[in-house]
Amino acid sequence: MGYVLQMKNISKTFGEVAALHDVNFEVGDNEIVGLLGDNGAGKSTLVKIITGYHQPDTGGEVLWKGAPLEHFSVARAHAIGIEVVYQERALADKQSLWRNIFMGRELTTAGGKLDVKRMRAETLKLMHSAMGFTSSAITTESTVKTFSGGERQGVAITRALYFRAELVILDEPTMGLSISETRKALDFVRSIKAAGKSAIFIDHNIFHVYPVADRIVVLDRGTIAGQFMKNELTLQELTDRLYDVAKTGNLKT
Amino acid sequence: MSSDEIARPLSKTARRGPTSRFLRKYALQLGIVAVALIVWVLFLIGAPRTFLSKEIYVSFMSTTPYFALIAIPLTLVIITGEIDLSFASVMSFGMVGYDVVFVATGSVWLGFFACLVCGLIAGLVNGMIVVKFGVPSLVATIGTWYLWRGVVLVITNGTGLGMTATTTTALHDIVVGRVFGLIPMQFFWTIGVGAIIWFFLNRHRFGAHVYLTGDNIESARLMGVNVGRVKILAFTIVGLVAAFAGFVVSAELLFYWPTLGDGYQLTTIASVFLGGTSVFGGTGTIFGTFVASFIIGAINAGIVASGLTNFWTQLIYGLIIVASVSIQTLLGRKLT
Numbered sequence: 036m037g038y039v040l041q042m043k044n045i046s047k048t049f050g051e052v053a054a055l056h057d058v059n060f061e062v063g064d065n066e067i068v069g070l071l072g073d074n075g076a077g078k079s080t081l082v083k084i085i086t087g088y089h090q091p092d093t094g095g096e097v098l099w100k101g102a103p104l105e106h107f108s109v110a111r112a113h114a115i116g117i118e119v120v121y122q123e124r125a126l127a128d129k130q131s132l133w134r135n136i137f138m139g140r141e142l143t144t145a146g147g148k149l150d151v152k153r154m155r156a157e158t159l160k161l162m163h164s165a166m167g168f169t170s171s172a173i174t175t176e177s178t179v180k181t182f183s184g185g186e187r188q189g190v191a192i193t194r195a196l197y198f199r200a201e202l203v204i205l206d207e208p209t210m211g212l213s214i215s216e217t218r219k220a221l222d223f224v225r226s227i228k229a230a231g232k233s234a235i236f237i238d239h240n241i242f243h244v245y246p247v248a249d250r251i252v253v254l255d256r257g258t259i260a261g262q263f264m265k266n267e268l269t270l271q272e273l274t275d276r277l278y279d280v281a282k283t284g285n286l287k288t
Numbered sequence: 289m290s291s292d293e294i295a296r297p298l299s300k301t302a303r304r305g306p307t308s309r310f311l312r313k314y315a316l317q318l319g320i321v322a323v324a325l326i327v328w329v330l331f332l333i334g335a336p337r338t339f340l341s342k343e344i345y346v347s348f349m350s351t352t353p354y355f356a357l358i359a360i361p362l363t364l365v366i367i368t369g370e371i372d373l374s375f376a377s378v379m380s381f382g383m384v385g386y387d388v389v390f391v392a393t394g395s396v397w398l399g400f401f402a403c404l405v406c407g408l409i410a411g412l413v414n415g416m417i418v419v420k421f422g423v424p425s426l427v428a429t430i431g432t433w434y435l436w437r438g439v440v441l442v443i444t445n446g447t448g449l450g451m452t453a454t455t456t457t458a459l460h461d462i463v464v465g466r467v468f469g470l471i472p473m474q475f476f477w478t479i480g481v482g483a484i485i486w487f488f489l490n491r492h493r494f495g496a497h498v499y500l501t502g503d504n505i506e507s508a509r510l511m512g513v514n515v516g517r518v519k520i521l522a523f524t525i526v527g528l529v530a531a532f533a534g535f536v537v538s539a540e541l542l543f544y545w546p547t548l549g550d551g552y553q554l555t556t557i558a559s560v561f562l563g564g565t566s567v568f569g570g571t572g573t574i575f576g577t578f579v580a581s582f583i584i585g586a587i588n589a590g591i592v593a594s595g596l597t598n599f600w601t602q603l604i605y606g607l608i609i610v611a612s613v614s615i616q617t618l619l620g621r622k623l624t
């Protein structure tokens with residue numbers, strides 16, 4: 036199997052805090068990788084390196100489809116097809132729905148002039164399809180501040196969906212969602228698999244991760260504690276081993 | 289992949305209808321127009337002789353641009369969540385550029401060009417200090433406010449410069465001439481600057497990023513907005529336009545005083561906040577600032593016309609700033 040993404044010897048230090056230490060991590064073609072780990076393990080930091088938001092410490096290497104990524108930035112990540120649903124949702128509360136959908140990569144015509152008409156039309160389409168906002172209460176002009184948690188997550192997911200990605204990263208997408216909303220988020224992960232794309236799925240609930248992931252990677256205090264293919268392990272065995280990780284920092288594989 | 293798979297349920301909470309949505313969306317703009325009308329009617333009643341003559345309106349259109357011109361780009365900076373207090377000194381710093389180049393070359397046009405370049409540099413410096421060093425803009429621009437004023441005083445040694453030479457060039461007519469012998473050109477410049485900046489704020493990627501930066505800087509960064517560049521550009525535009533406004537004032541008065549700009553701080557900032565731009569960043573309109581500038585200008589004229597001393601102006605502008613930001617904050621909580 037080929038890899039869409041490979042990270043070799045990646046470290047990231049914030050001042051005194053070593054958030055990641057010598058991490059080797061990869062995502063295969065059409066593979067769903069479940070990423071587990073305690074609070075503060077470094078999951079979001081890893082994600083933000085993949086999206087070009089953080090620069091890793093020197094010495095490591097990130098490869099995209101086998102080629103090294105240099106001078107990496109959020110814009111580059113978007114351009115090559117990496118989409119993220121961030122843990123913090125990354126919305127702008129006082130702005131309209133359409134401005135949130137196209138945040139940071141507005142559709143423009145010549146010279147950077149906003150194509151407002153097209154962005155509104157696309158948003159309206161997405162509202163009726165992907166987001167399912169059919170109530171007249173929400174329009175393309177609504178500010179997202181008034182949206183419920185599920186609606187906000189819908190916006191964040193739809194945004195990732197709209198810009199057809201090769202690799203979708205979901206950082207705790209089920210956080211704070213109801214059971215039915217959670218199921219939709221999981222279905223979204225399955226739809227990525229079905230469409231032949233890859234994903235990294237981060238969640239604290241192994242009952243969410245286990246059913247949709249092909250491979251599970253456990254991060255502990257900034258290092259990879261272990262990883263295994265899902266079919267090597269039952270859910271019960273996984274649960275037991277995660278307790279061990281918490282105690283020993285190592286995953287028996 | 290089927291997009292229906294992540295369909296969201298209908299929102300169960302009924303929200304308000306389209307009329308109320310329109311009112312809420314444009315509440316601030318409608319409010320500011322209402323305030324303008326009320327102020328005008330009050331002055332018509334209070335000082336009918338002054339406010340029924342055309343002179344007051346001509347003087348209005350001539351002097352309001354002094355600060356309205358700057359209030360318009362300042363709106364951008366405040367929407368990004370920053371503030372610039374140095375623009376009054378930058379007005380004068382730009383004119384030092386004019387002074388030096390004009391004295392050296394005898395060319396009004398070259399002097400004018402130097403003036404704009406100085407303003408641009410001063411704005412760029414503000415932006416760099418805020419973005420590259422991470423100094424809060426409130427502190428940074430209090431610093432540069434004194435810095436540029438100091439540079440002005442050292443270079444000019446406190447002496448001014450006659451500007452009559454400008455009247456021999458077309459530049460004077462272009463900048464502060466009278467259309468039909470009546471309407472001051474600076475009024476049209478204010479409309480022009482307002483229209484251009486309106487376009488960039490509302491219909492250009494730059495403006496979209498201005499709003500995003502001020503609304504939630506972290507989200508904007510995560511989604512790839514170059515927030516540093518956005519802020520630097522906003523500060524630079526204020527510097528450029530402040531220098532232009534400095535030239536307008538000097539050309540109109542036919543004299544450049546090194547103290548130029550003093551006294552416009554309050555009116556400029558009051559215009560932006562009265563116009564509904566949020567102190568917290570993320571929202572604001574050019575239309576609001578434009579109308580508010582003329583309200584402030586009217587109040588200025590009204591104070592003089594109604595025989596109050598100039599001592600009242602500070603009190604009144606101070607009150608306007610405090611009241612408008614307070615009302616905005618309260619409304620902001622209610623309307624969203």
Ligand SMILES: Nc1ncnc2c1ncn2[C@@H]1O[C@H](COP(=O)(O)OP(=O)(O)OP(=O)(O)O)[C@@H](O)[C@H]1O
Pocket residue numbers: 049052053054072073074075076077078079080081122
């Ligand atoms: N910008 C930053 N500056 C300083 N320290 C940071 C920064 N971002 C993360 N850290 C630190 O790095 C460590 C890893 O954080 P990270 O957010 O990656 O954890 P996480 O695994 O996503 O946790 P959670 O499950 O709670 O989201 C933490 O100790 C955190 O405090």
Ligand SMILES: [Mg+2]
Pocket residue numbers: 078079080122206
């Ligand atoms: Mg996290």
